Amino acid sequence: MRLHVTGDISALLPGIQTLQSNLGFEQSEEGITVQVEQAKGKLFVKWEQGKGWIRYEEPIHFFRALSLLVERIQNDAEGVTEEEPQFTYNGTMFDASRNAVPNLHMIKQTLRSMALMGLNGLMLYTEDTYEIKERPYFGYMRGRYTAAELREIDEYAAQFGIEVIPCIQTLGHLAQALKWDSMLELRDTEDVLLAHYEDTYVFIEQMFKAVSDSVRSKRIHIGMDEAFGLGLGRYLIKNGFRERFDIMNEHLAKVLELTKKYGLEPMMWSDMYFHLLMKDGGHYYDGEVDFTAEVVSQIPKGVRFVYWDYYHNDQAFYEDFIDKHRQLGSEPVFAGGIWTWGSISPNYGKTWENTNPALLACKAKGVKEVFATAWGDNGQETNLMTTLLGLQLFAEHGYTSGDVDDNRLKERFRTCTGQSFDDYWQLTYLDETPGVTVNNMHSSNSSKFLLWQDTLIGLFDKHLEGELETSLPEHYKQLAHRMTAAEANADGDHKLVFNLYTKLAAVLSEKATLGIQVTRAYQAGDKETLRRLAECSIPLVHSLVDATRKAHRKLWMATCKPFGWEVLDIRYGGVLSRLQSAEDRLIDYVEGHVERLEELEAERLPFQYLSPPEEHIIAQGTFYHRIVTGAVLSAT
Structure with a gap:
């Protein structure tokens, strides 16, 4: 397809040229005429009698409009599309602090899709994964971004009108540093900075200088969430006990002095103030908060709070908490997820159950x-390529006053990413398995614990007994x-995503109940079955796990910096080694080299008590170190 985009497009031209391959067109004077006008008001797209028109207010609206126009041309659908942007800032925050640091290739391809979606914000959550020249150990061997890399990301995003906002930590979540x-x-x-200590503020000033020199935006996210140890460690020893609300206020005031020095406009997570002012000392969302005028007057001014x-899947709850934040x-x-x-x-x-009421x-x-957070807790095993589906949902809410039309969303996903919405949605069934509620609202992570759990120890095997x-x-075989089939439909790095999950599903179809089979055969004294499991089933699972490891590594290396992969190599290596041990132990028993296998005699208990009881596979918040062993994995 050839398009002749006309009008005052000099500022848009770099972005247009960059997106040509994504939309399948080339800019040519011999192409279809597309008249472009910048004006306040709604985004406007028209395709009629072989000509196109676009009217936009902000650059990001133009690139969404361009994708809408190409969509109409490709579908031979004459008519008009008008959309009223609902948000002035809408985008994502990528976690670059949980081992997987997205490389420039991945960030750029994501930015291209975001431009077509009409999303204009990118935050990179970097606890210690950015360069501070005065601090060589800050982000050491963690794949930290150099200043030059951040500038390149910022320049690339700017051609679409996408604002890159640094997202750092100036109090908690700094254990790795x-x-x-x-x-x-x-x-x-362990993870909280020492407040009211002069060198702490020298360090924070170095943070601000590093990030402010790397991007053009003057906005910055200064973090400060979940700093529950504030004032309770070395601060307590040095200063004695003080109310943490007062410590927090004094620390924030000093940090805000530094943001002012560098001309920065800060925002911060709000949860610590909720936590510190909760009447019953509850969690973020619990109980009543003491936001009286007297208390609020003590909180330093000049910072915006991020909720x-x-x-939650209740719109009224979100509305109530928005009101609380305005106090x-x-x-x-607002930050969803x-x-x-x-x-x-x-x-x-x-994601769908909670995002829809939140954005409404x-x-x-x-x-x-x-913006949509995309966290990577416990080693970032899920690649951030998989966020695209959720980003499309945020985008469609951003240009729709009410509910989002699901069919329209699917069509937009195809236009903005070139991929199938329905194929990507299949990934959710790695965890939404038989025995789990619809939409997996309890966050069962069965694909994780079934992969990592040990064949001889089987901490989750009790949950798999019976129909499962x-x-x-x-389920996993199908x-x-x-x-x-999805892998065959995909292209580029998307093909690598589906290749990984094809192999993971194949592993789980064989490994999910392997521990139960081994334990049951041992307890029945069935040495013939034990030999078959040792000589056939376990080697098969071993080969499938190794194929999954290689597919996972290929995806990681294509989209992330290599640092951090060593953690997943260790995890996969642990599974492979323990499968070999299981094979050896069974053969030793079958051939009479050992009299018993104590691991298989131990009673299998539920990993956690379930509510309601029919939900067999539910392992909410279960991380690797608890999945693989009942012993001490790494501690003094």
Whole structure:
């Protein structure tokens, strides 16, 4: 397809040229005429009698409009599309601190899709994964971004009108930085900076200088969430006990002095103030908060609070908490979530169930800035390529006053990414298995614990007894077939995504109940079955796990910096080694070299008590170190 985009497009031209291959057109004077005009008001697209028109207000609106026009041309659908942007800022925050640091190739291809979606914000969550020249151990061997890399990302995003906002930490979540000897003097507790200590603020100023020199935006996210150890470690020893609300206020005031020095406009997570002012000392979302005028007046001014919430499916709850945030004295920014954390596969069901009411609440309450977090807790086993489905949902909410039309969303996903929405949605069934509620609202991560759990120890085997012994392997077998078909439909790095999950589903179809089979045969004294399992089943699973490891590594190396992969290599290596041990132990028993296998005589208990009881596979918040052993994995 050839397009002749005309009008005052000089500022848009770099972005147009960059997106030509994504939309399948080339800019040519001999092409279809597309008249472009910049004006306040709604985004406007028209395709009629072989000509196109686009009217836009902000650059990001133009690139969404361009994708809408190409969509009409390709579908031979004459007519007009008008959309009213609901948010002034809408985008994502990529976690680059949980081992997987997205490389420039991945970030750029994501930015291209975001431009076509009409998303204008990117935050990179970097606890210690950016360069501070004065601190060589800050981000050491963690794949930290150089200043030059951040500038390149910022330049690339700017051609589409996408704002890159640094997202750092200036209080908590700094365990990886504070573990080094050279940083110990800055530590209050394991992951919290020592407040009211002069060198701490020298360090924070170095942070601000590093990130402010690397991007053009003057906005910055200064973090400060979940700093529960504030004032309770070395601070307590040095200063005695003080109310943590007062410590927090004094620390924030000093940090805000530094943001002012560098001309920065800060925002921060709000949860610590909720936690510190909760009347019953509860969690972020519990109980009543003491936001009286007297208390609020003590909180330093000049910072916007970010309300993060990806846990609720009730619009009224979100609206109530938006009101609570406004009591803090500034207009809140809302942060939802695309559930990519705590498992090996994304949880799209829960993402949809919680995002729709959240963004409807934001629109109802007039919140103008939103973004989707994509965390990577416990080693970032789920690749951030899988966030694209959720980003499309955020985008469509951003240009729709009410509910999003699912069929339209699927069509937009095809246009903006070139991939199938339905194929990507299949990934959610790695965890939404038989025995799990619809949309997996309890965050079962069965694909994770079934892969990592030990064949001889089987900490989750009790949950798999009964009907699941048959239904679970069949579920994964059928899913592997669907993943194979999806892989054939995909292209580029998307093909690598489906290749990984094809192999993972194949592993789980064989490994899910392997421990039960081994334990049951041993307890029945069935040495013939034990030999078959040792000589046939376990070697098969071993080969499938290794194929999955290689597919996972290929995807990681294509989309992330190599640092951090060593952790997953260790995890896969542990499974492979323990499978070999299981094979050896069974053969030793069958051939009479040992009299008993104590591991298989131990009673299998439920990993956790279930509510309701019919939900057999549910392992909410279960991380690797608890999945693989009942012993001590790594501690003094």
